[in-house]
Every structure is written in C-alpha cells, then in structure tokens.
Amino acid sequence: MIKLFASDLDGTLLNALHEADRTIRGAIKKAGELGAHVVPATGRSVLPIGDRGFTGLKIDAVCANGSIVRGQNGEVLKTFSVDPAFVEELLCAFPQICFDCCTPDGMFSSGSYEMHQAGFKRDGLMRRIIMRGMRARGGAHEEQFFDQPLSSILSHEVCKINCRVTSEELDRELKAFLADHADTVVNAPFDPVMFEITDKD
Template identity: 45%
Template structure:
C-alpha cells in the first residue's frame, strides 16, 4: 500500500496563477481520506499547508529546500537554521548579491525590490 505521495509545486500542482486548481484539490482530498499522506516538496517558503489554495486538504509540506517541514496542521516539525556566522560571512563577502534568508517567523531580504527582481 502506498503511504505517501509527494509532489513539487511549480509546473506540477500549481496553475498559471500560482494556485492549486479545484480538480487537484479534489484528487488530494481523495488521497488523504484514503489514509495516505500527501506532501508538497518545494524550494518555496510556505507558512502553512493552506498556502497556494490547499485549504482544508490536510497536506504536509517540505519547504524552503527542506529546511522547514510542516505537518498537516501547519506546525513546524523540523527546521534547520543556517549558522549565523556563516550567514554573516556570506553577506560581508557578497554585498552586491541579494539574499533571501527564510526564518520560522519572517523572511529577511537584502537589496531593493528592483535588485531582487533583476536577480
């Protein structure tokens, strides 16, 4: 018996407006009601499994490239912090590079919004 289904978000579960579509939500409800788990695995940051339109589906989320894992209720069940000394060294060494550092309660961003969009 399959106990876990996992999927990426972009180009897989999310539509052109970056939301999950009702057909996918229905399929995910069928999977989770059967007793199996469903997890999204993404480099994106999710604050809750309800992000992107997954309201009431009961999914887990492996997000921020695996550094944060959320259970079905949105509780953090695992997180891995970047060493503050390493982060400080990166910011000093690469002042021209925009960084996005995701924490459990906020996201820290360097550079202007225009710099971020320019990559």
C-alpha cells in the first residue's frame, strides 16, 4: 500500500555523522525493491547525488522546504517560486537583514558574508556545534553569492528565502511583516531563531 516514503535528513534519516551509512543505504534499497519510492525531504536547495552517502541510489529529492523538486541526477523537475513582488517588498523593507534567496541556480544573498555569519550568533552553544558539524561533513551544497543587488536576485526564480535576525526587535518586526503577507507566503523554520520563507502553497 505504501508508495512513497519521504524523510527529513538530519536527525531523522541520516546517522549522527549526517551521512547515509550501510544500514541506511540498505533500507533505502530494500524499500525500492518492494516498490516504494524513497525521497529525502530537506530544507537544502540541492542534494547532489554523491552527497551524504547517497551515491548510486536512485532517489529524487524534495528540496528547499518543498519548493524545489529534483530528479535522480539533480535536475529540476518542479519549482514553486515566491512572488517576485513580495521578494522586492521584503528586501526593500529590511535592508539591515541578510536574506539568502534560494534559487535552482544557487543562493543569492542580499547582504555580505559578515552579515550572514552574524545571524548565527543567537544560536545556543549546542546548536552552533551541531551546525558546525553539519557544514564540516557536508561541504558546500550550492554556490552562494553575497552582496547581490535586488535586480540580480530578481533575475532568478526565488523559491525560498532564509535569514537569521540579530535582534529581538527586528525579529518581531519581520514576524509582523510576514503575518501581514500570510496570503502569499509561509514561514516554516527548522529552528525558532531562523526564518525559512516559501510560497504558501
């Protein structure tokens, strides 16, 4: 009866080293042999075939919180983009925030690398250790371009917008802004200090 098995990665499908080990790979293969379709579902924008122990497995991936669906070779099968008018309004309303705009072509950030990194300072010690481990094990998942002008960002199909804010006041202002645009977008972060914004559908 089960035709599709979708799973998050870190803390769910992957082991403590954030990889698909022999046991996990064996379970994925067995599910496939039984006729089920195994699909990693992740907040990441890309899931290269050779990434995290998935080499050789015939799996598609639901990426960027569902806004980018990729095939077995990493090709884009389907996208759900954020309204460009909303992207423009958001970036113009909060120039002090570094927004990481996920597209099928890479990550285009409105702020500098330093602004991007400053957003991680609100994380607790354990979260910083976990995130450092994830980045160290996973390497670069996609190209990221900092200090991008609005015109450059809008020339791409923005499917997801990530950010971390550095003050409680700014956090409240951004949440209020998103509440006013609940008919357009949804914020579904994996961590309460983050924002992960996609089209509401």
